[in-house]
Amino acid sequence: MFDIPMPRRFAIAALTCTFLCLAQKDPGVRGGPPGAGGPIPGLTPNELALFNEGIRRTTQLEAVCDTCSDMPLGGDTGENPNLATLTNSSGLGARFNGDQCSVCHQQPAIGGSGGFLVPNPQDPPARYRKPENPMFDLIPHRKGAQNYVPSFLTRYGPIREVRFQRNQDGTPDGGVHALFTIVGRSDIGAPGCTNAVLPPTDFETQYRKGNLSFRIPLQTFGLGLIEAIQDSTILSSSAATASARAALGIGGIPNRSGNDGTISRFGWKAQNKSIAIFAGEAYNVEMGVTNDVFPTARDETSACTQGVNEPNDITRTDPTDIRNQAFNNPLHMVADWLEFAIFIRELAPPQPVAFSPSALRGQQLFGTDPAHPGIGCFLCHTPTMVTGPRHETEALQSVPANLYSDLLVHHMGSGLADNITQGVAAGDMFRTTPLWGIGQRMFFLHDGRTNDLLVAIRAHASGGDPQGDSLAHGNSYPPSEANAVIQKFNALAAADKQAILDFLRSL
Template sequence: MLSPTPQWTRLLAISVVMVSVSAGFLLQDGHSQTARITARDPGVRTGPAGSGQMLSGLTALEQRLFSNSRAVFQEVQSVQGTIANTEAGLGPRFNLDSCAGCHSNPDVGGSSPAVNPQVDVAKKEGAVNEIPSFIKRDGPIREARFKLGPGGTPDGGVQALFTITGRHDAAGCSLPQPDFRTAVAARNVIFRIPTPLFGSGLIEAIDDDTILANIAANSPTKQSLGIVGRANRTTGHPNTSGNDGTITRFGWKAQNKSLEVFSGEAYNVEQGITNDLFPHEREELKSCYFNATPESSTHYEALDPIEVPSDVVKFAVFMRLLAAPTPAADTDTVTRGRKLFGDTGCAFCHTPTLHTGKAVVASLRNKEANLYSDLVLHNMGTGLADDVSQGAARGDEFRTAPLWGLGKRVFFLHDGRTKDLLEAIQAHASGGNGQYAASEANQVIAQFNRLNEIDKQHLLNFLRSL
């Protein structure tokens, strides 16, 4: 008899003959029985987080920079910094009051936790915010965007969930929240969840030429499967900067060029904190204007050189030096699932490995980044389309999400609509309409669906091992 193991481990042992019952999978002692199972998501992998640590091989100075930056990433913000253990700058509109609040699972730098902190922050310090219908305690952290603005013109900008109205440290400020009830009723609101940040420095260190060469690799096979991803360039390649033309790669639509731009924008949009990159308040109502701007800037007066950089720079340093997730050890089922992942065509978009270039940080230079992404935009059809354009990315296009660390994620897809990995896979297939073409993943998902249930389970087990 096998000793008891966690649920996901039992599923990893699927090569043993099993039968499906309502309570789960039970091992059988027969030798020639045929397994009858229904493939299912093994669930969040148990055991150590396997992430949240610094890159190996960092110098003593780089290690100190990482630790200092990680602490800043975890700071909690208040409006004027008058509340104990907080920094000034929150609001006047915001989604949460800490970077690490959004990026916390399974460790600092991850994605949305199982329990949503936005429910509590809505009323924190006396705030009088109404909690929108799409924010649930057991749901994902979300930001909201309106597809259309006044007069039916395309919008797509972030509509901050909360205001500082009523907070003890924001006396005199009165701001209305966006009209989410009307937007939800009109199906005019879309959602995004936090992207995991592990291994971000490796992603930043991948040369554009490497991304473009990967697009060209196996081109006939990709085209036969309907895969024609572009790197967000209007020339039919990746998403790129409108200024220098280089490939952008951060965010759900690869709309941000660098970790520093990504940090500065998030600091301003998600917490309402002005900074050197985004120095102006998004809401300049005088009664809600408490601090000089930018609220977070370079600390020229600091005596310790490590304290000189702004919070935005420190956020970027933290992400840049954050190690990639550590996958679970290989087993027979993981090995089989990895092969099936390639055989079905999943690996054509979720490219297992890209190589970094000549990065300044030695620990990022000429390394293998096992990210399982091509960092390229793909048309995902009407099922996942959010009707929001960012950079050169259209309303039906998304960057291939890196899969490293997937075994520990609670919520899937750009809007966190499901906790079920199998549902997330099936959602990649959808048709088109007059505006959008059918999903590029349709033929790949069809090949996945043709697998027998045991092979589907192997593939799911492999994904949860990442």
């Protein structure tokens, strides 16, 4: 690298600024208090006790074998959960993506989206390294594991979960493939769990072939409110903007649960019905911990599953905590996966900060209702829906949820398509991402392709490919439903674009 003398460097910076500083710029992750991570107001003492228990379970670190944890199962390690080194739970599967719920859900507080963590919490303070993507070093190498880290997991890039678009024989796959194995870890129940019996998956080759689709963690704040919105409210909110949407080419359909027919609303494609199902599924898909809801191990290689009972995390029945991974307290019998779900259901939505004049202008441009449509972002990102009038958790009754989502799935063009079908959500369809809390998110869009809000907004526009990009995937997608709105966005003056970015970073 050539060296530019200091004063010249300033001159060049000033010159660049006269051109670029006029342009709009994402102000970046908002500093200050998280405004998230606490319980919804108005919980009963019992509900609050379950919430607090839920935080402890969500931050527990999994060991592999049932008797190999560092602490008594369920014991309080006294550690900062984001710097955890001691395992106090067990059942980590032979293959996994993470070994703690909060390793992927901690930005800007426990329960959040994916963020950065100190990669070497076990080292003395003198060897402190600044926080980075936990999938780069922390997770793949914990407890002596020697996992190869594929090139799409970078030091300051997003946490990513990987789906394969197709199987080897060309038939559709679509499922999550776990990135890492337990080989080499010091807490395996029996010797003999080696790369030979548990071969690592060759993600690099699949990546080069274009067969991978990525998903980044979503935040879980406020999901109790989202779950408590009635189907009729989702449908009537959408109906209220039908003519304005039709004029701009915006559709939107609910994804539905295959058996009971009700609207599913969790996940990037609204593919999951409930918080409880997501929690049980995540425990098995991300961590390989089998449970009441997902009782079958994803990898049954016997040399690597010694000393682990399956299903591992089920409703406790023993009179003591010796075999159970339970906490020695009155909440003893509730399984981890259910505690995760209760915690998430009771997590308050992220709180916005006071709007600056620019952010207020941005809110108007974003649009609030058909009488104040702005450029029409609100036609998908519905600012508010109210939860149903009767809920077993009274604090969730008739609460306005300022989620900025219609909870429907939309065609987003070939530019965003991930070629994964889930329910009615085809390879080019995604749920309108709720924007509450976006002020403190680090990466955007389902695959985390950018950390710049402006890029995320522009990526909504995509022409589709009526001919199909049959070379790569044999898929054919219509143009993005957001094209007309993004055209209006692009036509805005720089100060107005800036206002929308300022509005989003206040949420």
